[in-house]
Amino acid sequence: MRIGIVGLGYWGSKHVRVLSTLSDVDDVVVHDANASRMEVIAAAFPSVRQAPSLEALLASVDGLVIATQPSSHATIAREALARGVHVLVEKPLALASDDARQLVAMAAAARTTLMVGHTFAYNPAVRALRDLIRRGELGDVLHVDSERLNLGLYQSDCDVLWDLAPHDISIVNSITGTSPTSVRCWGRGHIDRSVTDNAYLMLDYEETGTQAVVHVSWLSPHRVRRLTVVGSQRMAVFDDLANDERLRVFDKGVTPAEVTQAHDQPMTYRYGDIHAPYIPFQEPLLLEDQHFVECIRTGNPPLTGGEAGLDVVRTLEAASVSLQTGTEVRLDEINLADAHRAHPPVLVLR
Incomplete structure (x- = not known):
């Protein structure tokens, strides 16, 4: 199981910490356009691999955590789902219901997991x-x-x-x-x-x-x-x-x-x-990330799936x-x- 994380700010760095401890996750790969954030993560988590670009990240993982600014959530999620990558998007799922509805449809068509980070x-x-x-x-x-x-x-x-x-x-x-x-x-x-x-x-x-x-x-x-x-x-x-x-x-x-x-x-x-x-x-974040990995492995629908994200x-x-x-x-x-x-x-x- 290879999990990628794009966006290494407040929530992204927390996902790195949690996912790095999960026994079911064999490899954690990260990317952020901010080079200094990449350096901080590399120093704190030497075992985490770095991808030079989002495209390279998507090509090397089974699942992706999107923890970038909300305005980019839908665009990155579309790219990931189009490649058959399972996706966990930090809240909100998107900034428009049309985009959120499209992501739900793409995930259903590709039979991939689409989950939203409604941590509570x-x-x-x-x-x-x-x-x-x-x-x-x-x-x-x-x-x-x-x-x-x-x-x-x-x-x-x-x-x-x-x-x-x-x-x-x-x-x-x-x-x-x-x-x-x-x-x-x-x-x-x-x-x-x-x-x-x-x-x-x-x-x-x-x-x-x-x-x-x-x-x-x-x-x-x-x-x-x-x-x-x-x-x-x-x-x-x-x-x-x-x-x-x-x-x-x-x-x-x-x-x-x-x-x-x-x-x-x-x-x-x-x-x-x-x-x-x-x-x-x-x-809660540990339980959320464990659930994401479990849904990828089993194909079970997530507790906070795309439809829940669309409702919000x-x-x-x-x-x-x-x-x-x-x-x-x-x-x-x-x-x-x-x-x-x-x-x-x-x-x-x-």
Whole structure:
């Protein structure tokens, strides 16, 4: 098994570290147009081979991890799939649903693996949360509130929506088992008006009756990675930055009360125990890369396959249109390809 990695920035270097430790991977080959990044990787991982070009890299591997800038994801993935190379693309899969849909079709035609780096789908705490919901321990999922905040890092080819929100959308899609039917989005660019750096998304999931609110920002003094799920029976909080107890379940709730007197309260409140299930730590990226290698070897469909990536891209595209127009956007009533051309989500920093 020979795995290539193109793009040796933040995520690419992490994939090099992880893939170099997998016993099922015989050879790791890397390429980056930035020579200094290649030198750093060569010094840290002497066993990793370097390819002089993307073409040379594609000619020497069975699978490829794409960790370049988002604007290049679709182009490189097309080249790889056309050669029959299995592909893992860091989020987002593409910056337009037409491109994402084409990649899904190419992978299906070539019978190759197309997987998206929605890393939180492999987070053990998120998996535990998803299992709680599927077992009905929270009741019906009424509302999800997600915050992903930090100071920077500003990207050169995408705004905060396309940089951070893929994580939250993929998490909510995973725990609800469906994708949103409509999106409302508001936000603005504060440092550079052409680049949205703080935004809110409201996602409606009609199939489950769930509403999700996502706040993403590059302008927070605090780093926050927290998701709250409000169920009809219990509530749960996933805090990815907690040292321990990353998942906590609250036996709390609100139910309508029978009002017979003018002074009766319209609601009754339940306050119960707080439970933090024991979840052994496993690095999500390690689980993701192991899964990619396993899918290549077995031909099994990946947990975060191309269709999952397409769902996230369509949602982000609709959010970008909503941000520009100030209206709610239903994903089944809009030609997202035309909307994308009218309101492109990628805004280049001046």
